[in-house]
Amino acid sequence: MDHRRKRNAEGAGPLAQAGEVSRRAMVAGTVAMTAVAAVLPLADTAYAENAEGPDADMMAFLLLSEALTGVSRQTLAPELVENKNEILSSDPGIDPINIKNAYFAWINANDATSSFGKLLQLAKDNRQSLGDIIPKVNGSAEDIKFLARSIVLLWYLGSWYKPDDLKRKVASPKVVSPKAYTQGLVWQIAGAHPMGYSNLQFGYWSRDPRDPNRPALFDPAKT
Amino acid sequence: MADTCITCDVAIVGSGFAGSLIANQLSKKGIKVVILEAGPGIQPNINDAMARFYAASAKVPESPYPPDLADDPATVRVGRPTALTLSQSTWQNTSVAYLDQNTDDPNRKTRPFKSTYERLAGGTSHWMGLTPRLVPNDFQMKKTYGAGQPDFPFLDWPISYDTVSPWYEKAEAELGVSADADEQRFAGITFSTPNYAYPMPRIPPSLFDQRVGKAVAQLTEAETQFLGTAAPVTGLRVRSLPAARNSQPYRNRRACAGNTSCIPICPIQAKYDATITLNEATNNGVQLIDHAVASELLVENGSISGINYIKYDEKSGSRVDCAIKAKVYVVAANGIETPRLLLMSRNQIATGIANSSDMVGRNLMDHPQYLTWGLLPDPVFPYRGPLVTSAIGDLCDGAFRSQRAAFRISLGNEAWSATVGGTGGDPQTTTLDFINGLNASGLNKKDFTQLADNSALFGVDLTKTLGGLISRQFRIAFAVEQSPDPDNRVTLSSVKDALNLPRPRIAYDISDYTKRGIATAFRMKELIFSKLGAIDFTKVAETDPGKFNVDGIEVPLTYGGAGHIMGTYRMGDDPKTSVVNSWLQSHDHPNLYLVGSGTFPSVGTANPTLTLSALALRTTDKIVDVLPSYQ
Numbered sequence: 001m002d003h004r005r006k007r008n009a010e011g012a013g014p015l016a017q018a019g020e021v022s023r024r025a026m027v028a029g030t031v032a033m034t035a036v037a038a039v040l041p042l043a044d045t046a047y048a049e050n051a052e053g054p055d056a057d058m059m060a061f062l063l064l065s066e067a068l069t070g071v072s073r074q075t076l077a078p079e080l081v082e083n084k085n086e087i088l089s090s091d092p093g094i095d096p097i098n099i100k101n102a103y104f105a106w107i108n109a110n111d112a113t114s115s116f117g118k119l120l121q122l123a124k125d126n127r128q129s130l131g132d133i134i135p136k137v138n139g140s141a142e143d144i145k146f147l148a149r150s151i152v153l154l155w156y157l158g159s160w161y162k163p164d165d166l167k168r169k170v171a172s173p174k175v176v177s178p179k180a181y182t183q184g185l186v187w188q189i190a191g192a193h194p195m196g197y198s199n200l201q202f203g204y205w206s207r208d209p210r211d212p213n214r215p216a217l218f219d220p221a222k223t
Numbered sequence: 224m225a226d227t228c229i230t231c232d233v234a235i236v237g238s239g240f241a242g243s244l245i246a247n248q249l250s251k252k253g254i255k256v257v258i259l260e261a262g263p264g265i266q267p268n269i270n271d272a273m274a275r276f277y278a279a280s281a282k283v284p285e286s287p288y289p290p291d292l293a294d295d296p297a298t299v300r301v302g303r304p305t306a307l308t309l310s311q312s313t314w315q316n317t318s319v320a321y322l323d324q325n326t327d328d329p330n331r332k333t334r335p336f337k338s339t340y341e342r343l344a345g346g347t348s349h350w351m352g353l354t355p356r357l358v359p360n361d362f363q364m365k366k367t368y369g370a371g372q373p374d375f376p377f378l379d380w381p382i383s384y385d386t387v388s389p390w391y392e393k394a395e396a397e398l399g400v401s402a403d404a405d406e407q408r409f410a411g412i413t414f415s416t417p418n419y420a421y422p423m424p425r426i427p428p429s430l431f432d433q434r435v436g437k438a439v440a441q442l443t444e445a446e447t448q449f450l451g452t453a454a455p456v457t458g459l460r461v462r463s464l465p466a467a468r469n470s471q472p473y474r475n476r477r478a479c480a481g482n483t484s485c486i487p488i489c490p491i492q493a494k495y496d497a498t499i500t501l502n503e504a505t506n507n508g509v510q511l512i513d514h515a516v517a518s519e520l521l522v523e524n525g526s527i528s529g530i531n532y533i534k535y536d537e538k539s540g541s542r543v544d545c546a547i548k549a550k551v552y553v554v555a556a557n558g559i560e561t562p563r564l565l566l567m568s569r570n571q572i573a574t575g576i577a578n579s580s581d582m583v584g585r586n587l588m589d590h591p592q593y594l595t596w597g598l599l600p601d602p603v604f605p606y607r608g609p610l611v612t613s614a615i616g617d618l619c620d621g622a623f624r625s626q627r628a629a630f631r632i633s634l635g636n637e638a639w640s641a642t643v644g645g646t647g648g649d650p651q652t653t654t655l656d657f658i659n660g661l662n663a664s665g666l667n668k669k670d671f672t673q674l675a676d677n678s679a680l681f682g683v684d685l686t687k688t689l690g691g692l693i694s695r696q697f698r699i700a701f702a703v704e705q706s707p708d709p710d711n712r713v714t715l716s717s718v719k720d721a722l723n724l725p726r727p728r729i730a731y732d733i734s735d736y737t738k739r740g741i742a743t744a745f746r747m748k749e750l751i752f753s754k755l756g757a758i759d760f761t762k763v764a765e766t767d768p769g770k771f772n773v774d775g776i777e778v779p780l781t782y783g784g785a786g787h788i789m790g791t792y793r794m795g796d797d798p799k800t801s802v803v804n805s806w807l808q809s810h811d812h813p814n815l816y817l818v819g820s821g822t823f824p825s826v827g828t829a830n831p832t833l834t835l836s837a838l839a840l841r842t843t844d845k846i847v848d849v850l851p852s853y854q
Contacts, residue, residue, distance in 0.1 A: 134682050204607065
């Protein structure tokens with residue numbers, strides 16, 4: 001599994017020593033962590049506390065992200081346990097890296113146009129037909145469309161490109177955190193790894209990529 | 224003179240490669256050594272540096288290291304040049320750029336000196352880790368190629384390859400070099416020890432190295448005539464490059480895991496840096512005084528009698544003026560900071576210390592890099608492995624050197640990370656292009672994607688497009704020999720740093736000889752790209768302050784910095800034309816040694832660290848010999 005490799009690398013890597021939460025601490029502190037890790041409902045979604053479950057917004061975020069990034073939700077949330085009857089009632093899980101929670105919180109805090117809730121709603125409405133999400137996002141208001149681009153850039157590069165900057169075709173990206181940089185998806189999509197962050201072994205560069213970290217891609221046409 | 228704070232046998236200014244090696248060797252002999260380091264000391268680990276690097280928006284070579292990239296250099300006590308201060312709008316702006324690159328001389332064209340360095344314990348740890356040797360003719364350019372040319376700009380070294388060769392072997396052991404000796408026997412390279420083996424086997428070639436190797440294995444005489452070699456070139460060999468990167472565990476450091484960030488920092492220290500030797504030295508009893516800026520060398524009866532330095536506190540900003548007294552003094556502060564210190568000592572001697580030849584600060588050289596990049600017909604999966612694993616070195620010497628500069632061709636594994644414009648280089652630039660419908664990379668065009676120009680993609684279209692394009696990117700760089708020019712010069716600026724010391728002022732240009740080398744590199748690029756079936760994306764920005772035109776080539780050419788700062792206190796037998804002798808001992812002051820690549824009279828095309836390390840080890844032996852004669 002992808003996440004196993006990543007977890008090992010993280011545990012052994014410099015960031016772990018620099019104060020990242022270790023797997024052991026994570027398990028021991030699960031009860032305490034839940035309150036922090038759980039995603040707070042958004043003010044303008046109608047789904048805050050209904051039958052879809054406490055993680056409905058996070059699940060909507062994962063479905064939205066899967067559709068827009070083209071990377072499977074199981075890669076985005078390695079500990080995801082799906083509820084086959086109602087995807088929004090699934091348990092998104094807590095993994096040692098938990099980048100999805102960091103991104104959700106970041107987007108929520110930096111969504112200057114209150115578009116995030118609308119994107120989540122769009123994902124919820126289309127949870128049975130994920131292939132419709134891209135055309136619907138492209139057909140949405142500018143604020144929503146450019147936030148969607150910011151979200152994909154966040155997943156791909158670990159950097160925040162403000163929607164307004166994207167609209168104006170300028171760039172002053174901010175790396176969200178050291179961890180976000182190391183979780184950028186574009187590297188693995190290209191068969192590589194973030195520069196300065198690899199868990200491969202001596203000599204691998206002489207051969208075609210057989211990188212266990214390569215993400216499972218998502219293609220709605222094939223599901 | 225300030226109060227003497229400390230006395231020792233040997234005082235060393237600077238704890239980079241040369242300073243650390245000398246300190247460590249001397250300490251093994253029980254000699255009392257003190258190092259003055261201008262910047263921060265050795266950190267307990269590299270975690271902070273890694274975190275800074277990961278979090279940096281612009282992952283430039285300086286990004287993991289202090290001080291902060293955005294600081295005004297007038298407010299920084301120990302400044303340094305950075306890659307962010309080389310654009311048209313910044314390179315001559317001294318409130319942004321540490322180096323003052325302005326000129327008062329209306330007759331002199333000045334171009335940006337594009338190399339950077341660090342000032343902290345361990346010196347420039349952002350080096351690439353490549354350790355090729357100079358070749359024999361690099362030591363005797365004038366003798367071999369200058370016949371009948373009275374204005375031939377090169378000065379021969381006072382020592383030959385054969386003199387340096389055994390010291391190369393010692394340096395290769397200290398740094399931990401991986402290479403294959405048989406593969407390195409070209410352009411006259413021999414080894415002093417029979418059946419010499421490098422400390423570790425070579426680093427294996429990347430997929431791109433292998434691809435280029437096949438593409439250039441067979442060439443025709445007509446295709447390579449432009450090179451001007453004595454014998455026709457009918458094929459070229461891609462050779463693994465010697466590198467101070469472990470190919471197996473060596474001296475308690477692990478093997479390279481191909482993190483693809485030799486520059487700016489190896490996350491596992493499989494790449495040698497001087498902190499490794501420096502730690503050994505301090506364990507042996509060497510005293511490293513950090514946050515201690517040497518400000519003046521003192522002279523008494525023709526000898527150096529002390530060094531004034533400023534000991535400052537990073538947080539409070541307080542400073543104490545001190546002096547150190549020793550028997551022998553070594554300045555190991557790089558090709559810009561060393562002449563700066565010598566010239567700052569003008570209260571002692573009006574022309575500066577060690578400068579009776581007027582050569583201190585002159586003949587500043589780099590290896591101007593002609594950087595090219597393109598797209599292959601199918602993937603070679605770059606952004607993997609060490610940044611550079613192989614090169615075409617065989618064109619570094621030949622009869623053409625009487626007319627034009629030689630070059631080595633380095634094959635990059637980091638593709639477009641330092642080539643395309645935009646924020647952060649690639650893959651960031653290309654990714655942004657395809658998500659936001661832009662084309663800064665040049666790749667978002669129907670020709671390459673079969674999609675509409677400036678497509679903005681999501682989902683499977685995005686993964687397929689980016690995966691397909693980024694895996695085909697490559698870059699090739701030509702490191703060109705720069706000829707010495709006394710007008711390329713380090714002097715003192717009227718602008719100061721936060722310690723009120725004058726910052727370095729730089730005057731720099733590249734000669735026609737070097738430009739002809741770059742022009743030939745351009746033609747070589749055309750040949751290699753056509754053999755690879757590659758699409759050329761090489762572009763010189765309109766705003767590049769270094770760009771120039773050459774007759775017969777339609778596009779403008781330019782150069783980048785290699786980080787190789789050389790020539791500014793050159794060695795020679797004649798005190799009238801050189802600053803130090805072959806022992807790197809000052810002609811003027813017998814107890815003063817000036818070490819580092821500033822001593823190179825000419826620079827060939829080999830990365831300088833191995834050579835300066837070999838020379839430093841040779842100097843150490845000399846110091847051990849002469850030390851008993853000083854009381």
